[in-house]
Amino acid sequence: MFEKILFKKIELWIVLLFTIIGLIGSVLFSFTVWYGAKGAERYKPLTEMAIEIARLPMTIVKVIDRSLLGTSDMSLEQRFGNDSGLMFFTEKDPKSEYVLLNRHDGDLNASVSELVDLATQEIVHRWVYDVDPIWAQSDLKSNLFHFRIDYTTARFRGLAVALKDGSIVAHGSATPLFKIDVCSKLQWMQDEDLFHHSIELGPKGNFWVPIHIEPKRVSIGTSDTFFDDGIAQVSPSGEILYSKSVVQILDDNNLDAYIFGTGNEKNVDPIHLNDIQPVLEDGPFWKKGDLFLSLRNQSLVLLYRPSENKVLWHKIGPWLSQHDVDIIDTNRIGVFNNNSRRISNDYTVDGANDEVVYNFQTGKTETPFRAGFMELAIRTFSSGSGDFVGNSELLVEETDHGRLVQFDRSGKVSWQYVNRASNGKLYLLNWSKSVSREVGDSIRKMVNEAQCEK
Numbered sequence: 001m002f003e004k005i006l007f008k009k010i011e012l013w014i015v016l017l018f019t020i021i022g023l024i025g026s027v028l029f030s031f032t033v034w035y036g037a038k039g040a041e042r043y044k045p046l047t048e049m050a051i052e053i054a055r056l057p058m059t060i061v062k063v064i065d066r067s068l069l070g071t072s073d074m075s076l077e078q079r080f081g082n083d084s085g086l087m088f089f090t091e092k093d094p095k096s097e098y099v100l101l102n103r104h105d106g107d108l109n110a111s112v113s114e115l116v117d118l119a120t121q122e123i124v125h126r127w128v129y130d131v132d133p134i135w136a137q138s139d140l141k142s143n144l145f146h147f148r149i150d151y152t153t154a155r156f157r158g159l160a161v162a163l164k165d166g167s168i169v170a171h172g173s174a175t176p177l178f179k180i181d182v183c184s185k186l187q188w189m190q191d192e193d194l195f196h197h198s199i200e201l202g203p204k205g206n207f208w209v210p211i212h213i214e215p216k217r218v219s220i221g222t223s224d225t226f227f228d229d230g231i232a233q234v235s236p237s238g239e240i241l242y243s244k245s246v247v248q249i250l251d252d253n254n255l256d257a258y259i260f261g262t263g264n265e266k267n268v269d270p271i272h273l274n275d276i277q278p279v280l281e282d283g284p285f286w287k288k289g290d291l292f293l294s295l296r297n298q299s300l301v302l303l304y305r306p307s308e309n310k311v312l313w314h315k316i317g318p319w320l321s322q323h324d325v326d327i328i329d330t331n332r333i334g335v336f337n338n339n340s341r342r343i344s345n346d347y348t349v350d351g352a353n354d355e356v357v358y359n360f361q362t363g364k365t366e367t368p369f370r371a372g373f374m375e376l377a378i379r380t381f382s383s384g385s386g387d388f389v390g391n392s393e394l395l396v397e398e399t400d401h402g403r404l405v406q407f408d409r410s411g412k413v414s415w416q417y418v419n420r421a422s423n424g425k426l427y428l429l430n431w432s433k434s435v436s437r438e439v440g441d442s443i444r445k446m447v448n449e450a451q452c453e454k
Contacts, residue, residue: 077426079401084420086116086123089413094119097389098440100162101404102430106421111158111430113168115443118415124440125447127168127184129158131175138176140191144212144227145174147194159431161199161207164439166446169207171195177209177234182443183452188238195232198275198324198431203288207234208276211243218247229273231291231306242306246271246293249304253311258298272296274323274383283330285360286312292325292333301325301335318365319356321347324385331361334394336386347381355386355394369394372411378403387434395434402426 096118105112108128115124135148151157151172160170166182176191177199193211200208209232216228231249233242247259247270259270275294279286290312291304299321302314321340328334337354340347352373357366373396383399392409402419419427435443 077401078424079426080403080418080420083416083418086121086415086417088121088415090408090415092119092121095437097437098124098435098443099395099404100160100433100435101417102158102160102432103402103419104157104427104430106419106423106425106427109154111153111156111172113158113160113162113170115162115435115440115447116417117440117444119437121415124444125166125182127160127180127182129153129156129170129180130184131156131172134176134178134186134189137189138191140176140194142194142212142214144214145194147172147175151175157428157430159197159199161201161433162435162439162443164442164446166443166450169199171199171209173197174212177207177238179238182446182450190234190238190240192240193230193232193243197273198277200276200278202233202278203280205236206241207236208232208278208291209234210273210276213243213245217245218251227269227271229271231273231276231293231304233306244306244309246273246295249309249311252309255302255311255314258295258300270297275325277325277327277333279327281330285331292327294322294325294335296321296323301333313360315358320350321382322356323383324387326386326388328357328388328391332357332359334358334386334388336384336396338381338384340381349379349381351379352376353378353380353384353396353398355396369396369407369411372407372413376405376413378405383431385431385433389434395432397429397432399429399431402429404429404432 099116099118101114101116103112111129113127116122117124130153131151132153151174156172158170159173160168162168167179167187169177169179171177173196174194176189177195178189179187181187193213195209195211197210202208211230211232213228213230216226218228228245228247230243230245232240235241250256250258272295273293274296277292279288279290282288286303287305289307291306293302293304295302298316299319300314300316301319301322303312304310305312319335319337321338321342322335323338324336326334335356335358337356339350339353341350354367354373355369357368378396378398380398380400385397387395389395389406394407396405396407398405404417406414408414419429421427
């Protein structure tokens with residue numbers, strides 16, 4: 001029966017008719033995808049459906065890839081001999097801070113955050129991220145990332161900040177933003193945009209987080225995969241209070257040459273905003289409410305005043321592809337210098353990373369921890385952070401290689417953490433953060449009072 005159907009003779013005119021119909025259908029389908037990709041609003045339901053059909057092969061490939069590979073969060077390079085876990089090189093100090101250790105747990109095959117008390121040298125509490133049920137509650141559709149596929153629980157990178165009540169605010173670096181309580185239960189989710197990179201607390205308890213704005217607000221290009229990076233202020237209850245395109249900020253302040261004059265015709269990620277550092281106190285060079293922004297793809301750091309839409313100061317280098325701006329005191333900032341040379345998607349660290357300290361009063365820079373960076377060969381090519389503890393010690397995350405190090409004021413290593421699983425492999429860290437004694441003690445109290453299910 002099947003063979004008769006398969007080998008049945010068909011008249012030539014029928015073959016030609018179906019060929020012509022197929023060609024016309026292909027042209028119409030291609031036009032619909034192109035028309036929708038331009039962001040046209042007319043026939044939007046039809047164009048959205050056509051775009052999803054066109055993406056189907058890539059979606060299938062991603063699903064198969066994720067199921068076969070599980071997690072891709074293993075470090076690209078295995079280093080540090082047999083070092084593993086927390087290693088302390090100094091005596092216990094009751095005045096020491098806490099650390100929020102954000103990491104991928106290779107044994108759990110999931111992302112976790114752990115509160116470490118450096119005074120007692122112990123892990124106080126662990127939050128585990130089970131994000132698949134959270135994503136199931138979101139209606140967000142994006143042309144940039146398929147976060148339900150790309151950032152499942154096994155692939156989620158929990159970039160997080162801990163609050164005094166024991167809760168955590170986190171995202172997966174291109175996912176909705178959400179808050180979980182001390183028992184890792186969801187409290188709220190913000191999915192108006194995709195959130196990425198740093199999460200910082202502002203003066204009034206609001207959060208400043210980079211976002212990918214969709215649909216894009218700037219009149220540049222026709223691609224729906226253009227990254228229109230923006231700054232967003234989010235309330236403690238998860239409401240977006242303010243947002244602004246970084247491209248628009250530069251354009252409004254006559255700094256558009258950093259975007260429109262780069263000569264890269266295919267650059268869909270011209271900004272790559274990776275840190276928003278809010279100013280918490282007035283100083284001679286800034287005011288409470290101002291923001292330091294780190295723009296990796298220009299090696300540019302700027303000081304921005306949202307209330308006036310004004311760039312007060314900006315500087316390219318001596319940092320290169322930098323991450324993480326930290327305010328040290330009233331005159332100085334620290335910039336984590338990846339020192340990473342990038343051509344397309346190829347990265348090379350020139351020697352080692354570094355922490356560059358810029359003094360607004362003198363206009364000069366210094367690198368007080370260079371010897372330590374070189375000795376330990378700290379060289380994360382992307383990501384990474386330098387978090388000043390007080391105004392003299394430095395917590396450094398070598399994100400791409402799974403190592404966290406704290407230098408004391410003399411430049412010596414006081415402790416380190418290597419994120420190695422029981423299988424011997426290294427896994428990524430996710431922007432771990434120093435936590436003050438006050439906040440850490442409050443979280444410890446909340447943990448002791450909580451009745452979390454085991």
